[in-house]
Amino acid sequence: MTLFVDTVLHEPHVRPGTMLPGCVHLRAGIRPADIEHVTLVVEASDGVTVIRHRVATGVQVRAGRSRSIPFLLPLPWETPVTRIGDRSLGPTSVGLRTLVAGDAGAGAEKEDPEPDPMAVHPLPGHRRVLDAVRRLGYRLESTGFGHRSLPGVRRSLPFFQEFRFRPGPRHAGPSTGLRVAVVANPVGVDAVVETEGPDGALEQAHFTVRHTDGPPAPDR
Structure with missing residues (x-):
């Protein structure tokens, strides 16, 4: 041809x-x-x-x-x-x-x-999640993809985007990094935060942030 x-x-x-x-x-x-x-x-x-x-x-x-x-x-x-x-x-x-x-x-x-x-570019829900992590004193280190199960999160694709953060100079907590998996939908963003606990065990928390929750953070 x-x-x-x-x-x-x-x-x-x-x-x-x-x-x-x-x-x-x-x-x-x-x-x-x-x-x-x-x-x-x-x-x-x-x-x-x-x-x-x-x-x-x-x-x-x-x-x-x-x-x-x-x-x-x-x-x-x-x-x-x-x-x-x-x-x-x-x-x-x-x-x-x-x-x-x-x-x-x-x-x-x-x-x-x-x-x-x-x-x-990010949706308002993405920006609110990332801005909340920055306010805790973390800095974005890298992004990548995950394929593991995310309990309680409905997905349409076989992978999800993951943001990896490291503690910044203003971070007052333990000096461990964290991973934030994000899955967007028409209403908002599901965010699954994973970090290492004091005993070395992996701790996980699931948050849902709507695109319309409060004023959007700047796209930066």
């Missing part, structure tokens, strides 16, 4: 639970391209798949011609946050890949050569 694929995001700065607008541009070479389907895949770092969404089926592009497919991709509420204000939450990243599959006689699956990076 002789086909050139280019995906353009109209707004790469998004929030979980919103729509990602963009357009897939297709251009055939010297032969026509018969396309079985065009699929968008939102992937996070470590190869974690957030969502797969088919945006077109049965598309034909005549030889030497171009065709564009606009889309509005619904992002899950549990999409990982990658940026707070002007700070990138590396190494966590989220990008969009475009897969184009030809019919049985058209050749192998093709894709846009480079994933399109996305900046996912």
